[in-house]
Amino acid sequence: MSSLKNLSIQGKLLIVYISITGLMLAIAFTSITSFNLKSSKKNIISDLNVVADIVAESTAASLAFSDAESAGNNLRLLKSHESVIFACIRTSGNKVFAEYNLDVNNIFICDDFEGRENIIIHSGYVDLFKPVFLDDQPIGRLQIKASLSELTERTVRSAQISLAIFVGLMLVTVLISRRIMRFITDPITSLKDLAQSVSRNKDYSLRMEKTTDDEVGVLIGSFNNMLDQIQNRDGALIEEKEKAEALAESAKSYALKTEIMNMDLENEISERARIEDELQELNETLEDKVNERTSKLKELNEKIGDIARSAGMAEVASGVLHNVGNVLNSVNVSTSVIREHVRKSKAESLGRVVMMLEKNKNNLAEFISEDDKGKQIPRFLSLLSEQLNAEKESLNNELDELASNIEHIKNVISMQQSYAGSYGVREKVVLSDLVEDALKINLQGMNRHGIKVVKNYKDIKKLYVDKHKILQIIINLISNAKYALVDSLNTEKKIILNISDDNDMVRLEVKDTGIGIEENDIRHLFEYGFKKRRGGHGFGLHHSAIVANELGGSVSVISDGLGKGACFVLLLPYDKQVTT
Amino acid sequence: MNKLSFILLNCFLLILVSMSWCASVHADLNREYQLKAAYLLNFARFIYWPEQVIKTADNFNICVIGESPFDDSLDKISNKKIKNKKIKIIYSKSYIEGNQCHIIYISKTKNNEHKDIIKKIGDSVVLTVSDIDGFALDGGMIGFVRIKNKIKFEINVDKSIKSNIKYRSQLLEVAETLR
Known part of the structure; x- marks a missing residue:
């Protein structure tokens, strides 16, 4: 059986x-x-x-x-x-x-x-x-x-x-049976051969054509479906296998790395042992060195503070000097114009006429009426008079300009002097006044580059602060906005200044339509030494942030990216006990 | 024993032997006619009797003409039937016309008259049987003959056909001679 x-x-x-x-x-x-x-x-x-x-x-x-x-x-x-x-x-x-x-x-x-x-x-x-x-x-x-x-x-x-x-x-x-049976057995035999082929070659893409709808047809359909599933699973398995192999490979490399690391570790341990020995020796002198280093660091810190403060002051001074320089430039131009006017003055021609008249003072009437040159003198004098009047007018204008420029220099310097003396002293200030002073310092440059300033000042309470520190921050922010607009190709060059407050904080926004800031740069913008502008020294914003922080406030920035402008926000706290 | 006694004894023995022989001969004759009586019955059975002949008769008549040699042998078969007709044995010293006989046995005692009787019977539907020698040759239908000490019979077929007597083939097969 x-x-x-x-x-x-x-x-x-x-x-x-x-x-x-x-x-x-x-x-x-x-x-x-x-x-x-x-x-x-x-x-x-x-x-x-x-x-x-x-x-x-x-x-x-x-x-x-x-x-x-x-x-x-x-x-x-x-x-x-x-x-x-x-x-x-x-x-x-x-x-x-x-x-x-x-x-x-x-x-x-x-x-x-x-x-x-x-x-x-x-x-x-x-x-x-x-x-x-x-x-x-x-x-x-x-x-x-x-x-x-x-x-x-x-x-x-x-x-x-x-x-x-x-x-x-x-x-x-x-x-006859063999012939008839072939109708039954042939599809089954084919299915068997296919199954053996699939089993032997692991080729799950093979399929058998379904020619009948009887039990064998159903069997073939089911077998094909099964192959579909196996093929899918096989694909997934291969993928998983590859992943596993990759994992194994990485594990192997990791093991290798671990081995290397172990070796390194061993080396390090031995090195540490050696260092520990050395440390043992050094330990005795370490305390002294630490103290020494600490004092050095303290000194360095103070120096850095000084440097930052100096930098702030330098920023102000730089702004002042820049303005003064600009004005001086105008003064220089005015002086040159005046000098040119004077150099080209027709006063010399008048001297030659006077000498001619002196020479012919005896026959003056005859000379004026008879001599060819003498005949032209009245007309010449008339023209000369007109020319001299014109020169006088021009020189007067240039001198007015010169006087105005010198007045501006005087104002700037006196303002700077007023700040210079107040460093470290807290006093009641109006924020908008500080903003205006800062604008004045940068005014010349902004005018020259056609930068418009839009002001939205809310009437807020006075602040009780070190106004010099605040001014440093505001000058830095306005100066940065100016440079951002100068470097920008945007046709509309505009700085928008917003002042607002709530119960606790005062908010100053310095917004420009300049070159904008890349997203990656925003993170590093307040780091020490980070600079994007040629000629920048890389600690302006860093110092501003530190100073704002010292005052209990903050400086932050918002930008939609390159070419889309930027908005710097200075937040300062009210000192409730002293603010009015 | 004296001479007379011897003669008397011999005579007695002679008489005894003679009587014994006589008895034996009589017994043989008796047996022969018992057989012939049976044969007569069987002849009747192996003949296709015309319906008319049987229908008109009350009995199946077997007539014995002359002195009967059968003793009571024929009477013994009279209880049998032929064609559903009871057998009747009719003994007659001579042939009497008008007797409705189906079979006529002519005894040997009518040895000189048998031809006349046959003539008288003519072509009537009557089976004529006799053990007179040459009976079948003399115009009779069935004649008994003794062959090798066995009783056989001869059949005169022509005469029988004339008299409208038809035999069954089996009878003809066992017949000794057909004439």
């Missing part, structure tokens, strides 16, 4: 076909043979009955007239019937009247058939007993013994033929 289990489906189907067909054919042939056998027996017996009837009939006279010879002759007629091997007649008195024996050895005897059945079938032969009647009166009894060997032979022959047909039909069945 186990070998049957492992048989291919085709083999199993073939066995089923052959078994069923064989069984059916065997039943059919057995039935036919059995029927033939019975039918033949019946025919033989029927024939024998007919023959017996004839013989009995013909023998009746022999019996009636005790003519045994005639009866014997009648029985010998049975010779024509090959199957009859013996026949006899007994009288009604049960005496043997006549016999016919085909066998020369007379092995058969006439049976005493009293009480026997008419037909007795033995193996190989049959006995038929027939009474002989004369006018309905039994006058004797006929016995015919017929061999069934012919029937047996015929049956054997029939069985042989049946067997041959059986074998032939089985062969035909096998051939």
Whole structure:
């Protein structure tokens, strides 16, 4: 049975076909043979009955007239019937009247058939007993013994033929079955081959075409779906495997690095050990060195504070000097213009006319009326007078300008002086005044570059602060805004100054439409030494932030990026006890 | 033993043997006619009797003409039936016309008259049987003959056909001679 289990489906189907067909054919042939056998027996017996009837009939006279010879002759007629091997007649008195024996050895005897059945079938032969009647009166009894060997032979022959047909039909069945089975087994075999191919080559992209909608078709569809899922999972697995390999690789490299780090660590440990030894030595002197360093750092800190303060002052001074420089430039221009006017003055020509008149003072009338040069003098004097008036007017203007510029210088310097003396002193100030002072310091530069200033000042309370520190911050913010606008290609160059407050804080916004600030730069904008502008020193905003922080406030910046301007916000706290 | 006694004894023995022989001969004759009586019955059975002949008669008549050699053998078969007609045995010293006989047995005692009787019967539907020698040749229908100590019979088919007597083939098969 186990070998049957492992048989291919085709083999199993073939066995089923052959078994069923064989069984059916065997039943059919057995039935036919059995029927033939019975039918033949019946025919033989029927024939024998007919023959017996004839013989009995013909023998009746022999019996009636005790003519045994005639009866014997009648029985010998049975010779024509090959199957009859013996026949006899007994009288009604049960005496043997006549016999016919085909066998020369007379092995058969006439049976005493009293009480026997008419037909007795033995193996190989049959006995038929027939009474002989004369006018309905039994006058004797006929016995015919017929061999069934012919029937047996015929049956054997029939069985042989049946067997041959059986074998032939089985062969035909096998051939037809194989052909029919291919409809069933071919798709299954293909599916099996595909499954083996998939299993062997791990190629999950293979598919089988679905040609039918029967169970096999459904199986193929399901198998294809399964392959889809496996393919997807395989892809995911490969991906995961690659990741795992990458992870392993990185783990390996990490291990290598760790090893190296370990080695480094070991080296470091040994180095540390060495350093610890050294430290041990140095430890004793360390405290002194720390103290020394601390004092040095303190000094340095103070220096830095001074530097920053100086820087702030320098910023103010720089602003002042820049303004003064600008004004001086105008002064210089005015001076040059005046000098040029003076150099090109027609006053020399007047001197030459005076000398000409001096030379001809004796005949002055004649000279003016007669001489060619003398004739032109009145006209010349008239023109000269006009020229000198014009020069005078021009010089007056230049001198006014000069005086104005010198006045401005004086104001700036006096303002600077007013701040210079107040460093470190807290006093009540109006923020907008400080903003205005800062604007004045930068005014010249802004005018020259066509920068407009928009002011939105809210009327706020006075602040009680060190105004110099605040001014430094505001000058720095306005100065930065100015440079941002100068460097910008934007046509609208504008600084917007907003002053507002709430309960606790005062807010000053210095907004420009200049070059803007990159997002990355915003983070570093207040770091010491960070500078984006050529000529900047990198600590202006840093110092402003520190100073604002010292005052309890802050400086912050907002910019949407390059080319989109910037807005610096200075927040300062009210000192509630002293603000009014 | 004296001479007379011896002669008397011999005579007695002779008489005894003679009586024994006589008895044996009588017994043989008796058996022969028992058989012939049975044969007469069987002849009736193996003949296709015309319906008319059977229908018009009350019995199936077997007539014995002359001295009957059958003793009571024929009477013994009279309880049988032929064609559903009871057998009737009619004994007659001579042939009497008008007797409705189906079978006429002519005894040997009518050895010289049998031809006349046959003539008188003519072509009537009557089976004529006799054990007179040459009876079938003399115009009779069935004549008993003894062959090899067996009783056989001869059939005169032509005469029988003339008299409208038809035999079953089986009878003809067992007949010794057909004429």
